[in-house]
Amino acid sequence: MGGFLNRIFQFSIFNFISHPFISRSSSSLVIGHWTSVISNFLKMLLVSIIIITLYAAPVEPQSALTQLKTRAERTNYVETSRYDDVVAFLDTVAKASSLVHTTTFGYTFEGRPLPLAVVGRVSDAKPATVRASGKLRIYIQANIHAGEVEGKESALALVRDMALGHYAQWLDSMVLLVAPIYNADGNERVSLTNRGPQHGPIGGMGIRANAQGLNINRDNIKLDTPEARSMVKLLNDYDPHVMIDLHTTNGSHHAYHLTWEIPNNPAADPGITRLARDEWMPEVMKVIKAKYGWDLHSYGDVSGQPPDQVWTTVEDLPRYTHNYWGLRNRFGILSETYSYLTFEDRIATATRFLEEIINFAHTNASRVRKAANDADSQSLIARRLSLRSKVRRSDQKAEVLMGDTQEEVNPYSGHVILRRLDVRKPEQMWLEATFEPVELERVPSAYYLPAELRSAVDRLQAHGIRIERLNQPSTLELEEFHIESNQVVAQAFEGHQERTISGKYEPVKRTLPAGTYRVPMNQPLARLAFYLIEARSNDGLLTWNVLDEALKDSHVYPIVRSRR
Ligand SMILES: [Zn+2]
Incomplete structure (x- = not known):
C-alpha cells in the first residue's frame, strides 16, 4: 500500500506547489492564479481523501480477515482444524488486528505449546496487562475432549469476527481469553470413527484423552496432566471471572440443541451459583428460544422407565472442570452441544450460546465481577462447608423434551452416524439437577x-x-x-x-x-x-x-x- 499511496500523494503536492511559481504579470492573472491554486488545492484534497478512504489504514489486514476461513468453513464442514491450522489462523488474526494478541499458556504432554488469544482493548497478551485493564475477564476453553470439536471452530470464528469489528460493545466491559485447542495432542489423533455415531465432522476428529491416555476433565484436582497444570497456571496468572468449557454430549436422545451446567458442588459460593443458576442461564435459554426457536436445558441423562424416568446431571465433583472453577470462586459454565446435530449446526449452536452468555456478562459485568470478588474476600474460617453430598430429586416431575434421530452413513467410512430430527416429545420426569450436603466440616x-x-x-x-x-x-x-x-x-x-x-x-x-x-x-x-x-x-x-x-x-x- 505504502509506495503507491505515497507516489499519488507526492504527485498531488507537486501539482499544487508548482503552480504558484508560474509567472503572471496582470492583476486578473493574479486572481486567476489564486482561483487556480484554490481549485488545485481542493482537487488535491479530494484525491487525497479518496485515496486515504480506499487505500489507507487497514486495507490489507481487513481483506486478510474477510478472506480468512476456519478449516471447517473452508471444507464445507467436512473437516476440523488441526493444531497447525489453529496456530496459523490466530497468527493471521493477530497480525491484522490490534484487538487480538496471541500467546501460549503452557504445554501438552507431547510438548505442543497451547495457543491463547487475548481479545480486547489491551496493548499485549501479558497477564499483568490484562488484569490492569480492570475489565471483566472471560476464559473460553474448547476441545478438552478432542472429538468434541465444534467449540474449537466456534471459538476461532469468534476471535476473527471480533477482529472484524463484530460484538465491539463487549470490549467496553471485558477482555476475552480464548483457548481453542486445549487437548491439542488428542486433536491430532484423527480418525473418522472416534466419536461413533456423532454427526461428523465426517472427515474425522480427535480423541477424548490426552497423549497420556488421561481424561483432562477428571484431572483438575490431581493435576497429573501438563494440560491441566497449564490451565491452572493460566487461571492463577490471568484470574478470569468467568470460564466456559465447550463440549458435545452423546448421551440421551433429547430434543435440546445444548445442555449446560454450572458449579454444582454445595461447597461452592452460593452468591455465584445463585446468579448463574437463577438468572444467567434462564436468561440465556429465554433469549435463544426467542431468537432461534431452540430449546436448551440444564445437563442431564435419562435413567429409568416411564412413568419413573429421572433426568440426572453430572456429578458435582471438582475433578470436573466447571465444578473446579466453582471451588475457585468463579463462574464455571459447562456447554454441551447435541452430538446428533450436524457439525455445522453444532458450531452455530456453540456460537449462539457463547454470544448470549457473553451478552449477559456484558450487561451485568459489574455484578459478575462483584460476585467473584465478594466470594474471594469473605472469610470461611469457622464456617461449615460440604465435603460429601447427594443429588437432590425435585419435589415434582417436570417436562423434559425427548427427541429422535435418523440413521445416516458416513460416506468415507461407511459407519452409521445419527442425525437429529426436529421433533419434541414432552415427557414428565423427576429432575436431579442440584446437590445437597450429607457431610459438613468446620473450616479451620x-x-x-x-x-x-x-x-x-x-x-x-x-x-x-x-x-x-x-x-x-x-x-x-x-x-x-x-x-x-x-x-x-x-x-x-x-x-x-x-x-x-x-x-x-x-x-x-x-x-x-x-x-x-x-x-x-x-x-x-x-x-x-x-x-x-x-x-x-x-x-x-x-x-x-x-x-x-x-x-x-x-x-x-x-x-x-x-x-x-
Ligand atoms: Zn466432553
Missing part, C-alpha cells in the same frame, strides 16, 4: 503439612494456594484426624485407586518442627484448599493417592488443623 484458620509431604505441597502450590513455612518449632493446639477405616476402590480410574478414610478429629497439642508447611485459610482460594486437604473430602488429595505414602501403617491423617 490453618492446616499444617509435614515437610516431607512434598507431593501434596506441590499440588497445592500448583493450584495457586498460598503456603507459608514455620521458621521455628511451634507448639500449637491442634486437631488430628484419627483413622477408623481406610479403603481403596478395586477398580482403577484414571490411573488411580480412589481412597476414602473415615474417623474423627481429636484435640491434640503438638510441637511442629521448623519447616512445617502452613496453609492459612484467610486467602481467596481457601474453599479449594479446604476441599483438597480435608480428610473426608470426596475429591481431594487423599482421594487421588497423593497421601498414600504417608498413610502407610498410620492411624492418623498426616495433615493437622488448627483448633479454631
Whole structure:
C-alpha cells in the first residue's frame, strides 16, 4: 500500500506547489492564479481523501480477515482444524488486528505449546496487562475432549469476527481469553470413527484423552496432566471471572440443541451459583428460544422407565472442570452441544450460546465481577462447608423434551452416524439437577503439612494456594484426624485407586518442627484448599493417592488443623 499511496500523494503536492511559481504579470492573472491554486488545492484534497478512504489504514489486514476461513468453513464442514491450522489462523488474526494478541499458556504432554488469544482493548497478551485493564475477564476453553470439536471452530470464528469489528460493545466491559485447542495432542489423533455415531465432522476428529491416555476433565484436582497444570497456571496468572468449557454430549436422545451446567458442588459460593443458576442461564435459554426457536436445558441423562424416568446431571465433583472453577470462586459454565446435530449446526449452536452468555456478562459485568470478588474476600474460617453430598430429586416431575434421530452413513467410512430430527416429545420426569450436603466440616484458620509431604505441597502450590513455612518449632493446639477405616476402590480410574478414610478429629497439642508447611485459610482460594486437604473430602488429595505414602501403617491423617 505504502509506495503507491505515497507516489499519488507526492504527485498531488507537486501539482499544487508548482503552480504558484508560474509567472503572471496582470492583476486578473493574479486572481486567476489564486482561483487556480484554490481549485488545485481542493482537487488535491479530494484525491487525497479518496485515496486515504480506499487505500489507507487497514486495507490489507481487513481483506486478510474477510478472506480468512476456519478449516471447517473452508471444507464445507467436512473437516476440523488441526493444531497447525489453529496456530496459523490466530497468527493471521493477530497480525491484522490490534484487538487480538496471541500467546501460549503452557504445554501438552507431547510438548505442543497451547495457543491463547487475548481479545480486547489491551496493548499485549501479558497477564499483568490484562488484569490492569480492570475489565471483566472471560476464559473460553474448547476441545478438552478432542472429538468434541465444534467449540474449537466456534471459538476461532469468534476471535476473527471480533477482529472484524463484530460484538465491539463487549470490549467496553471485558477482555476475552480464548483457548481453542486445549487437548491439542488428542486433536491430532484423527480418525473418522472416534466419536461413533456423532454427526461428523465426517472427515474425522480427535480423541477424548490426552497423549497420556488421561481424561483432562477428571484431572483438575490431581493435576497429573501438563494440560491441566497449564490451565491452572493460566487461571492463577490471568484470574478470569468467568470460564466456559465447550463440549458435545452423546448421551440421551433429547430434543435440546445444548445442555449446560454450572458449579454444582454445595461447597461452592452460593452468591455465584445463585446468579448463574437463577438468572444467567434462564436468561440465556429465554433469549435463544426467542431468537432461534431452540430449546436448551440444564445437563442431564435419562435413567429409568416411564412413568419413573429421572433426568440426572453430572456429578458435582471438582475433578470436573466447571465444578473446579466453582471451588475457585468463579463462574464455571459447562456447554454441551447435541452430538446428533450436524457439525455445522453444532458450531452455530456453540456460537449462539457463547454470544448470549457473553451478552449477559456484558450487561451485568459489574455484578459478575462483584460476585467473584465478594466470594474471594469473605472469610470461611469457622464456617461449615460440604465435603460429601447427594443429588437432590425435585419435589415434582417436570417436562423434559425427548427427541429422535435418523440413521445416516458416513460416506468415507461407511459407519452409521445419527442425525437429529426436529421433533419434541414432552415427557414428565423427576429432575436431579442440584446437590445437597450429607457431610459438613468446620473450616479451620490453618492446616499444617509435614515437610516431607512434598507431593501434596506441590499440588497445592500448583493450584495457586498460598503456603507459608514455620521458621521455628511451634507448639500449637491442634486437631488430628484419627483413622477408623481406610479403603481403596478395586477398580482403577484414571490411573488411580480412589481412597476414602473415615474417623474423627481429636484435640491434640503438638510441637511442629521448623519447616512445617502452613496453609492459612484467610486467602481467596481457601474453599479449594479446604476441599483438597480435608480428610473426608470426596475429591481431594487423599482421594487421588497423593497421601498414600504417608498413610502407610498410620492411624492418623498426616495433615493437622488448627483448633479454631
Ligand atoms: Zn466432553
